[in-house]
Amino acid sequence: MKExxxxxxxxxxxxxxxxxxxxxxxxxxxxxxxxxxLVSGIGDxxxxxFTMNATGRAIMEKLDKKKSLKDVVNELSLLYKAPAxxxxxxxxxxxxxxxxxxxxxxxSRA
Amino acid sequence: MxxxxxxxxxxxxxxxxxxxxxxxxxxxxxxxxAERCNNNCIHCYINQPADDYNAKKRELKTExxxxxxxxxxxxxxxxxRFTGGEPLLREDFEELYxxxxxxxxxxxxxxxxTLITPELASLxxxxxxxxxxxxxxxxxxxxxxxxxxxxPGSYDAAWEGINQLLERKVPFVVKFxxxxxxxxxxxxxxAWAASLPWxxxxxxxxxxxxxxxxxxxxxxxxxxxxxxLTPEEGLAILTRRREKYxxxxxxxxxxxxxxxxxxxxxxxxxxxxxxxxxYGRLQPCLLLRHxxxxxxxxxxxxxxxxxxxxxxxxxxxxxxxxxxxRCARCFxxxxxxxxxxxxxxxxxxxxxxxxxLCEVAHAQARYLGLLKEGEKAWKVxxxxxxxxxxxxxxxxxxERSRVEARAC
Numbered sequence: 454m455k456e457x458x459x460x461x462x463x464x465x466x467x468x469x470x471x472x473x474x475x476x477x478x479x480x481x482x483x484x485x486x487x488x489x490x491l492v493s494g495i496g497d498x499x500x501x502x503f504t505m506n507a508t509g510r511a512i513m514e515k516l517d518k519k520k521s522l523k524d525v526v527n528e529l530s531l532l533y534k535a536p537a538x539x540x541x542x543x544x545x546x547x548x549x550x551x552x553x554x555x556x557x558x559x560x561s562r563a
Numbered sequence: 564m565x566x567x568x569x570x571x572x573x574x575x576x577x578x579x580x581x582x583x584x585x586x587x588x589x590x591x592x593x594x595x596x597a598e599r600c601n602n603n604c605i606h607c608y609i610n611q612p613a614d615d616y617n618a619k620k621r622e623l624k625t626e627x628x629x630x631x632x633x634x635x636x637x638x639x640x641x642x643x644r645f646t647g648g649e650p651l652l653r654e655d656f657e658e659l660y661x662x663x664x665x666x667x668x669x670x671x672x673x674x675x676x677t678l679i680t681p682e683l684a685s686l687x688x689x690x691x692x693x694x695x696x697x698x699x700x701x702x703x704x705x706x707x708x709x710x711x712x713x714x715p716g717s718y719d720a721a722w723e724g725i726n727q728l729l730e731r732k733v734p735f736v737v738k739f740x741x742x743x744x745x746x747x748x749x750x751x752x753x754a755w756a757a758s759l760p761w762x763x764x765x766x767x768x769x770x771x772x773x774x775x776x777x778x779x780x781x782x783x784x785x786x787x788x789x790x791x792l793t794p795e796e797g798l799a800i801l802t803r804r805r806e807k808y809x810x811x812x813x814x815x816x817x818x819x820x821x822x823x824x825x826x827x828x829x830x831x832x833x834x835x836x837x838x839x840x841x842y843g844r845l846q847p848c849l850l851l852r853h854x855x856x857x858x859x860x861x862x863x864x865x866x867x868x869x870x871x872x873x874x875x876x877x878x879x880x881x882x883x884x885x886x887x888x889r890c891a892r893c894f895x896x897x898x899x900x901x902x903x904x905x906x907x908x909x910x911x912x913x914x915x916x917x918x919x920l921c922e923v924a925h926a927q928a929r930y931l932g933l934l935k936e937g938e939k940a941w942k943v944x945x946x947x948x949x950x951x952x953x954x955x956x957x958x959x960x961x962e963r964s965r966v967e968a969r970a971c
Contacts, residue, residue, distance in 0.1 A: 478667030482639040483587050489641075489667040493691050499734055500669075500693045 465548045467523040467541070472516050474558045479513070486510045488556060495554050503556075512547055518560055522548060586835055587639020588869045593838035593849050594631070594643050596650040596659070597622055602675055602712040604701065606742055606790050608773040608850075608908070613652055622841045625655045627861075629662050631839055634865045636666040642694070644671045646849070648841065651678035657686060669693035675701075677717055679724030688731040695761055696728065696735035699769075702745040703752055710744035734761040741770040741800065742790055749800070765804070770797055771900065771923060774908040776852050791919065794926035802930060812931055817954035819897035822946075823890055825880045827903050827913055832856075833873030837865075847873055850904035853913055855879075881914035889916050889939075894946035899924035 473479055478489045488503040490496055496503070505513055511532065515525045526544050530537040551557040599618050600610040611618040623631075635643055643663055650656060651674055663670045671694035687696065700721070702708030708718040728735050737759065739745075739752045749768075756766040770792045774784045792800070802808045823829055833847030833856070840846060845858040845868050856876055858868040881887055890901055900920045903913040910917070928934040933949050943949065 478665060480636070480667040482641065483585050487641075487667075489669070490691075490693070491664055492689060499691050500695075502669075502693070 464552055465522065465545050467526065467545075468521050469559050470518060470521050470562045471548060471552075471557045472518055472560050473513065474555055476555050486513065492555075495556065508543075509547065512544055516557065519562065521562065587641075588835070589635055589638040589640040589837070589865060590835040591642040591644070592635050592640055592836060592865075593646055594628070595646055595648060595838065595841045596628070596653045596656065597648040598841045599652050600647060600649040600675070601652060601677060602649070602701075602714050602717055604711055604740070605713065606711070606740060606772045606787055608776050608787070610648060613649075618841070622653075623839075623843050625658060627843060628659055631843075631860060631865065632659075632663050632666055632668065636668055638865060638869065640668065642669040642671065644673065646673040649675055649678065651683070657683065660686070660692075661690060664690050664692075672696050673699070674724075675699060675712075675717075675721060676724035676728075677720035679727050681727055684724075684727035684731045684733055687728070687733040691733070696733060697738060698725065698735055699738045699740055700752060701740055701742070703748040703755065707745040707748060711740065711742050729759075732760075735759075736761060736766070738767045738769065740772075741768050741792065768800065770800060771920070773850060773905070776850055776904075776908055778908065778911055788919075794919075794922040797923055798926045798930055801927065809931070812927075813954050813956070815897065816931070816933075816950050820894055820946075820950050821896055822892055822894050823896045823901075825887060825891050827879045827881050828877040829896065830902055832903070833869075833877055835869075837868070837873070847876065848904055851902075851907055853903065853907040855913065856903070879913070883912065883914040886914040886916055889921070889941045890914075892941040894943065894950070895924045895928055895933075895940045898927055 476490065476492045476495060478491055480487045480489060486505040486509075488505065490501070493499065495501075511529060512525065515528060520528070522544065526537055526541045529535075529544065530540045533540065548557065595609075597618070598609050598611045599613050599615055600607070601613040603610065603612070632643060645656075645660065645663075650672060653659070660670055660672075670692045672692055674696065676698045698721075700708070701711035702718070705718040708721070709715060712718070725735075737752075737756050739749070739756075741749065745752075753766060756762050772787050772791050774787055778784075828834075828847075830848070832851060836848075838846045838849045839860060840852070843860045844852075845860050845865065846852055847856050858872045860868070863872075881891060886906075890899075893899065900923070901917055905917050905920060906913055906915045909915070909919075925934060925940060928940060929936065931953060933946075933953055934940060934943070940946070
């Protein structure tokens with residue numbers, strides 16, 4: 454189990470820039486950030502949508518073409534007044550899942 | 564900070580609302596892409612011929628539909644259902660479908676399946692509608708199907724379309740229109756529906772058919788009336804799974820049955836949803852096309868309609884003395900399908916009682932023990948007590964109706 458987690462972590466690099474993929478549509482409806490899959494295979498079920506909570510939303514909103522994941526972690530560390538290594542663990546875990554679901558892609562820094 | 568896996572909530576698109584807060588101005592929209600249809604079903608309330616030049620010419624242009632889809636999404640709409648007529652008749656269907664999905668909309672589709680090509684099925688597999696495609700079946704064999712659709716070759720075409728979806732694992736559900744040519748095929752249909760991979764409940768049937776929504780053909784209306792099940796026949800079908808029916812009705816009655824009162828719109832029509840017809844006219848629901856309920860989107864916006872026009876419309880009160888004496892005082896609201904749309908289709912007004920629906924509701928109420936033989940629901944004074952007694956009663960009545968026995 455631990456080995457699997459490590460191998461998944463290897464997919465996410467703090468030096469890399471990630472952005473939302475074109476396989477999803479991100480919508481804000483009545484203050485909620487909702488991710489609507491555009492293509493099949495994003496959700497576990499064919500009709501699944503995703504509503505981001507405040508933390509997920511804060512991370513998603515920082516995914517532009519300019520910031521590496523390390524930049525995102527540092528900004529969130531300041532925002533939440535929490536140690537960067539704690540934030541990093543959370544952010545990396547979240548990014549692994551988004552990457553696995555094809556909700557984000559790697560890009561070159563703008 | 565939270566741990567992995569707690570950054571979002573996954574929800575089935577067809578289940579509970581994804582939002583915790585207030586509802587958007589527009590939650591869902593029906594879009595009739597065409598009133599034209601390649602079938603010519605004997606009971607249809609809306610269809611125009613597939614090759615009707617004038618109807619096609621009047622239909623919204625591609626860019627006009629895209630503008631409506633964009634505005635719907637901007638108002639918070641999450642679901643736009645493509646319906647018709649037959650929506651797949653439009654040559655720009657794929658373009659509109661992809662455009663709508665790229666707006667972040669779920670796009671369920673109502674279709675007869677006859678025009679589902681391998682390419683279209685592949686598109687649905689790659690870019691899913693996010694809700695099951697809904698297919699209406701008109702018969703379980705060529706003879707009965709085409710006696711309803713009145714188009715030779717439509718049975719084979721429907722099967723071909725269905726097989727395209729099956730091959731590509733595109734989720735769909737099937738509905739059945741119960742009509743004289745196929746009345747003996749209900750069990751066969753149910754067995755087939757149950758065998759489909761995405762069927763998770765009993766299939767739905769349409770049987771209390773609506774008259775022409777544009778009130779455009781007296782002759783067709785006479786035919787539709789002849790095709791309708793009698794209230795007793797309808798009851799027999801509704802109560803085929805007797806225990807399930809009664810269990811569900813106990814819950815339903817305790818929640819939804821009460822007197823309608825003089826307000827015409829006790830339903831959700833025009834509140835957070837609506838239907839755009841093929842020509843750009845917004846209606847409060849799929850069926851209501853009374854001029855007083857129509858808002859022309861070529862002259863105004865969805866926002867204006869939802870913010871101003873429909874809130875005003877929803878305050879309309881019934882004036883017809885017959886309605887006020889019967890429907891307004893009747894406690895079978897919920898059980899009865901009487902509404903402004905049905906009144907419009909049957910009588911051309913918003914507030915005229917529809918006797919056929921009244922009889923269907925009374926037949927159900929008698930079956931459930933809410934009414935005695937010969938009683939009229941609007942004359943019952945102790946209706947609250949009757950609903951309470953029925954909702955709380957545990958044993959299911961043992962006596963089966965003669966109608967049900969006959970149906971079995």
